[in-house]
Amino acid sequence: MIQLKMYINGEWVNAQSEKTRDIVNPANGQVIAQAAEGDVEDARIAIQVAREAFDSGEWSDMPAVQRAGYLFAIANKLEERADEISRLETEDNGKPLRETQFDVADAAACFRYYAGMATKPDGQTYHVADPMQAMVVREPVGVCGLIVPWNYPLLMAVWKIAPALAAGNTIVFKPSEVTPVTAVKLFEIIEEVGIPKGVANLIMGAGATVGNELAESHFVDKVSFTGGTATGRSIMKAATGNIKKISLELGGKSPNIVFADADFETAVDYALFGIFANQGQVCSAGSRLLLQDSIYDRFIERLVERASKIRVGPGDDPSTEMGPLVSEVHMRKVLNYIEIGKQEGAKLVCGGNRITHNGLENGYFVEPTIFIDTTPEMRIVQEEIFGPVLAVQKFTDEAEAIQLANNTVYGLAGGVFTQDGAKAMRVIKKLRAGITWINSYHPTYNEAPWGGYKQSGIGRGLGTFGYDEFTEVKQININLQVGPVGWFEN
Ligand code: NAD
Secondary structure, eight states: OEEEOEEETTEEEOOTTOOEEEEEETTTTEEEEEEEOBOHHHHHHHHHHHHHHHHHTTTTTSOHHHHHHHHHHHHHHHHHTHHHHHHHHHHHHOOOHHHHHHHHHHHHHHHHHHHHHHTSOOOEEEOOSTTEEEEEEEEEOSEEEEEOOSSSHHHHHHHHHHHHHHTTOEEEEEOOTTOOHHHHHHHHHHHHTTOOTTSEEEOOBOIIIIIHHHHHOTTOOEEEEESOHHHHHHHHHHTTTTTOEEEEEOOOOOEEEEOTTSOHHHHHHHHHHHHHGGGGOOTTOOOEEEEEGGGHHHHHHHHHHHHTTOOBOOTTSTTOSBOOOSOHHHHHHHHHHHHHHHHHTOEEEEOOSBOOOTTOTTSOOBOOEEEESOOTTSHHHHSOOOSSEEEEEEESSHHHHHHHHTOSSEESEEEEEOSOHHHHHHHHHHOOOSEEEESOOOOOOTTSOBOOEETTEESOBSHHHHHHTTEEEEEEEEESSOSOOOOSOO
16 A cells, blocks of 8 residues: 655655545556545645745846756756556556556656756846846745646646746645645655755645645735635635635536537547546546537437447556546536436437446446437536537527537637638637647647636646746836935925
């Protein structure tokens, strides 16, 4: 049994209460690890440590090239341990190995990207009236609380940890209580490469206690959160006490729009990838498929034919294309939404059930599921299900496609399939969403900003935008001719 401890001030520690939480493999329901279950008190200790580390200046005043060196070393070690870490991620989260292998490679690339950014120019100067010279410099925000969900445990961690450390902040990181295993491996690497004690701290435990303390504490300068919209709302409220900076990457119900003139097989393929990759547990999933009426029937027929052939199984089987959902609780939530869809009168044309045969009976497997003939007000069209459940909507023309696409409280992502380039751009420009694709769905890059409009969040992760979120901007005005201002006569 793997024992997972928290990493605070360079030491591996149990929770003050000695409590632990069982970590379960969702492919078979077996306990694979016991994680220290931290509480408010543990969070306070970690925050205090990070505060002292930041205030000492050891990390923030270190030459950027030296900080970058640590981040490059982390990337190298992630690659050296890629096999071990991807296997553990598959055991903990359930997703197929080919996905976790990709995640580890992407995590290493993200560390390298931000290691490079640490040493790049980041200020500005302004030509103002003589004898003044005005300029701005970027400085770290301070102590950052980083909170992530369970759908990409390692990658979501790295999207925050890499830019936060590169910019000179100290951190208290909290993984999801459901999937803490690879975060512990990452912090083993952080220890191995010799990042000074107290700069990077790992705490584990429930969101309502440990996570909330990060959002509330007056010793934390910024919270960067990825997770559900309801949790984001609660974090916003908790952060008001000290007017904490916040970045929120929240949920979505993203439209994938297919026009009749799209390349048919490409659009079908991406529609499947958009919703069933990572078991549909992707914030940007194309969970609403908008089909033009003239191809509606043919498209659905082909979609269902292919969806029903997706190989669902344990993530460590190389032939598996879709794994289990992350936990029993989450599976029940997804199955409940499927019931809601039926009750609302949507037509179920594919899947809809838990899979309980072929050795999958102890895992949390749900069939690829497709509802058609939905209407805009249905809950399965409006609410994030975060599972392998697709809601199909029908439209007649471009204006209706745009209207339907924007008709939710979310605004994270969206895709358009058409061979008419001008139409594609017209539609994309009208989408109220932060991440969009034309004739594609899902690819994302460390270089490009990630985040949403509307209730999908505040701020951006990744790219230069994501780096800026971990900095403060300071204006410096220098008098080049030292002498009195002369405003008052006497
Ligand atoms: P969640 O909001 O339940 O939990 C996310 C994290 O927040 C966990 O670490 C949890 O412990 C913590 N948390 C819970 N309550 C808290 C509170 N009151 N205060 C502080 N922290 C708290 O989300 P989840 O179920 O783990 O993940 C699924 C959600 O994450 C989906 O809504 C999905 O869309 C979203 N997500 C968004 C993005 C994005 O980039 N926009 C990426 C991945 C996942």
